[in-house]
Amino acid sequence: MEPRPSSLRAFPTLARAWCAALDLLFPRRCAACGAPIPEPDGSQICLKCLKNLPLIDREDACERCGLPLGPYALDHEGRWCEGCRTLPFAGFRRACAVGTYEGSLRRAICRFKYARRPHLARTLGGMIAELAREEYVAETDEDAEEDCPGPEVVVSVPLHPARRKSRTFDQAEILAEAVAEALDIDYARGAMARVVDTPTLTRQSREQRAETVKGAFEVVKPGAVEGRRVLLVDDVMTTGATASECARVLKKAGAKETAVCVLARTP
Numbered sequence: 001m002e003p004r005p006s007s008l009r010a011f012p013t014l015a016r017a018w019c020a021a022l023d024l025l026f027p028r029r030c031a032a033c034g035a036p037i038p039e040p041d042g043s044q045i046c047l048k049c050l051k052n053l054p055l056i057d058r059e060d061a062c063e064r065c066g067l068p069l070g071p072y073a074l075d076h077e078g079r080w081c082e083g084c085r086t087l088p089f090a091g092f093r094r095a096c097a098v099g100t101y102e103g104s105l106r107r108a109i110c111r112f113k114y115a116r117r118p119h120l121a122r123t124l125g126g127m128i129a130e131l132a133r134e135e136y137v138a139e140t141d142e143d144a145e146e147d148c149p150g151p152e153v154v155v156s157v158p159l160h161p162a163r164r165k166s167r168t169f170d171q172a173e174i175l176a177e178a179v180a181e182a183l184d185i186d187y188a189r190g191a192m193a194r195v196v197d198t199p200t201l202t203r204q205s206r207e208q209r210a211e212t213v214k215g216a217f218e219v220v221k222p223g224a225v226e227g228r229r230v231l232l233v234d235d236v237m238t239t240g241a242t243a244s245e246c247a248r249v250l251k252k253a254g255a256k257e258t259a260v261c262v263l264a265r266t267p
Contacts, residue, residue: 091247095260125178151231209241226254
């Protein structure tokens, strides 16, 4: 491979210097509250909002779908929510979320998606990666015969082309790319496609959502997932119907298993 011209090699250095100058002139503002961020740590969320994030305690969440549970939640071969007890999704192994879709986390996600601030993906994707590392990437035992299994490739829940065109970017795609980079594993860009532009699922029940998204996704790059453990990434998860359908088609394409990790879970 021919070496890149010196002008190209110097570009990242110049870009970093330019960004540093911009930070001095125009301080970064918190994605959740809009306050200036004086901390030079690269985060896009201020310390106050980080402390107030509505995080989900894994001990108080459904073991299957990650839904926060109340004090009277039902147990079924472990700690499962009512939905997973009565209508379990068969697609993914299990799912987890950084926090609930409310407060500072909701405001940050809305600014990321609807205010066209894709640069927030580095901070928000870092949160997903940290959770995925805790939940799915076990530390290797030096005395073990083989490494502890963890995700081998990251796949994002895709937007339909029409929705992507109106939004100008696919939020799950750039989140997944940031997660893969943080975990140092492959990102299968464009491995899945949304082939049906499904209507909004907001007012639909869990059963209705499952029916609506049936057949809406297709694996277009099966070689990227065949025989591999997949980490499926999205921004928000409501009932798990979309993630389950994605995991179903990934399994059909040869994926060994699918685990799900998202930024937020609707309470």
